Amino acid sequence: MSSEMLDLFLRAFGETLLMVGVAGMLGGLIGVPLGILLYLTDSRGILPNPAFNRIGGLVVNAVRSTPFIILLVAVIPLTRFFVGSSIGTAAAIVPLTIAAAPFVARLVETALAEVDRGLIEAAQAMGATTRQIVFKVLVPEAFPGIVAGLTITFVSLVGYSAMAGAIGGGGLGDVGIRYGYQRFLPEVMLMVVLILIVFVQLVQSLGDWLVRRLRHR
Template sequence: MTWDDILPLLWPATVETAVMVGWSTLLTALLGLPLGVALVVFDRGGLRPLPALKSALGFVVNVGRSLPFIVLMIAIIPFTRLVVGTTIGTAAFVVPLTVGAVPFFARLVETALREVGADVVQAAQAMGASRTAIVVKVLLPEALPGLVAGLTVTVVALVGYSAMAGTLGGGGLGDLAVRYGYQRFETLLMIVTVVLLLVIVQVLQSFGDRVARRLSHK
């Protein structure tokens, strides 16, 4: 296989990976952020202590984080089919990618929020701020650098998950590496795919780190 054969295969696979990671990142942020906030707010000593609810949420998050992604993909096949009507293709694998990443990101959100100084929250409470205002105007802005760093780690993990999804028909660079690089013994294509994945991860990590540093300096 030559470069003329590889390039036409590489571009569509890269686009499929970008679509899977992009949509799953968006959904993960939308679902994982409030879940992480809830883990902090409902904890003992939180803004709205509900230990039983916090424990239940923590259990769900821990279960989600403990499952290997390839097992999760298989386990939620009925749910994936219910949501998108199919279990094969790029759109279908956005579902397990999101389900796998939400608990992971929620814990990172929780960690970032816990790093906000208690004195800042107490000052807002002394000024009569509501719980919602404290979360929106104090906790989240103060924790923003950590939240960006956590999201960056999550996106990098999603790139790896998306490559794994290719082994079960998810498309993208993982599928390309399996079908051509592994099954057809195309060593050059395998090397190119691995290098491209490494480059994508490095670019995403560097960009996220730069944004987090800029936010921390403000």
């Protein structure tokens, strides 16, 4: 591999890392509170609110059911509003975040639903406030599941970031399309696939290790 191609791959991997890292963190910051709210406002939750739960659930399901390549195009006006452009690494972070947040929300809601209701009832019997129940019972008990959900989200974002290359989002997907597909260089496409596989394995392994550590505690 020439030094020029090596530099290209390193720069593209850095862009992919940036897209996945920033979008994953922003998606987590939005999705975790949203997932907690969806759980609390459920008919069996601590703060039942059917209207909010139904509307929030519809929005989450609508975004999750939209193919990412369509979402990329659909949110171009919003992307331009936030970053001033619809192409490039920074621009790709906007649709990636929008795709990640509802995904995280549902996974967090599922993790919270697995917490033993006896613990919640015991906390309520002792006079705990909703805030105390959330941050001292629900989140600590569900934390391994939340971390597992975030790991799945980061892994999914790696694939989404590759699709972002289709509209000039940069990263490894862009290299695969421009060099591997458009210039008929199958070895470049193979290298992109191999790098993405190794990256996903590392992310998944790190997430699994964290989950095991948390569960042992």
